[in-house]
Amino acid sequence: xxxxxxxxxxxxxxxxxxxxxxxxxxxxxxxxxxxxxxxxxxxxxxxxxxxxxxxxxxxxxxxxxxxxxxxxxxxxxxxxxxxxxxxxxxxxxxxxxxxxxxxxxxxxxxx
Amino acid sequence: xxxxxxxxxxxxxxxxxxxxxxxxxxxxxxxxxxxxxxxxxxxxxxxxxxxxxxxxxxxxxxxxxxxxxxxxxxxxxxxxxxxxxxxxxxxxxxxxxxxxxxxxxxxxxxxxxxxx
Numbered sequence: 404x405x406x407x408x409x410x411x412x413x414x415x416x417x418x419x420x421x422x423x424x425x426x427x428x429x430x431x432x433x434x435x436x437x438x439x440x441x442x443x444x445x446x447x448x449x450x451x452x453x454x455x456x457x458x459x460x461x462x463x464x465x466x467x468x469x470x471x472x473x474x475x476x477x478x479x480x481x482x483x484x485x486x487x488x489x490x491x492x493x494x495x496x497x498x499x500x501x502x503x504x505x506x507x508x509x510x511x512x513x514x
Numbered sequence: 515x516x517x518x519x520x521x522x523x524x525x526x527x528x529x530x531x532x533x534x535x536x537x538x539x540x541x542x543x544x545x546x547x548x549x550x551x552x553x554x555x556x557x558x559x560x561x562x563x564x565x566x567x568x569x570x571x572x573x574x575x576x577x578x579x580x581x582x583x584x585x586x587x588x589x590x591x592x593x594x595x596x597x598x599x600x601x602x603x604x605x606x607x608x609x610x611x612x613x614x615x616x617x618x619x620x621x622x623x624x625x626x627x628x629x630x
Binding site for chain 2: 436443444447448491503504505506507
């Protein structure tokens with residue numbers, strides 16, 4: 404079953420704008436990871452945030468985690484056309500072995 | 515580049531046939547997981563191998579089976595292929611530490627399987 408649910412399903416912005424994607428989940432987690440996928444190819448790991456962390460940065464990426472609300476957000480600042488891709492959040496539960504993915508957010512960045 | 519490779523990149527089979535997909539994990543990783551991604555969906559967990567033993571399985575029938583070898587390469591075997599098995603199959607490798615701490619899973623480029 405898919406635990407993570409990304410919102411919105413699709414997002415279209417212009418280059419230079421910021422893109423924010425949200426993820427909600429249902430059970431307690433060990434960590435939460437964000438991945439990018441270009442055109443149905445392999446998943447590229449972006450960032451991992453542990454359950455005891457609230458915010459992490461990596462370049463133009465900022466991820467927040469609110470375990471009380473069981474939600475996370477991914478912010479991409481100053482977006483570029485090359486950021487066009489599908490973005491997935493994946494939760495790693497204490498009780499399981501799998502990463503649980505949502506259906507993803509499809510981001511389109513136009514020049 | 516994640517260091518995780520998969521072969522073949524594309525494959526076409528007919529219903530009822532059997533298929534073997536291969537994955538080579540990133541050096542130093544002791545865990546490999548397999549995922550199925552249908553078009554427009556997120557990846558679904560099939561199973562995970564740790565030190566050559568299956569230690570977790572998703573909601574997939576027994577005709578999905580796997581192996582992990584001492585060199586941490588892995589195979590996914592699917593018997594009696596069905597049309598709904600058409601998907602992108604992804605493997606991911608990671609390091610499971612002694613304290614049970616799970617780190618980032620690094621994915622390969624995937625094998626796209628089409629069942630006709």
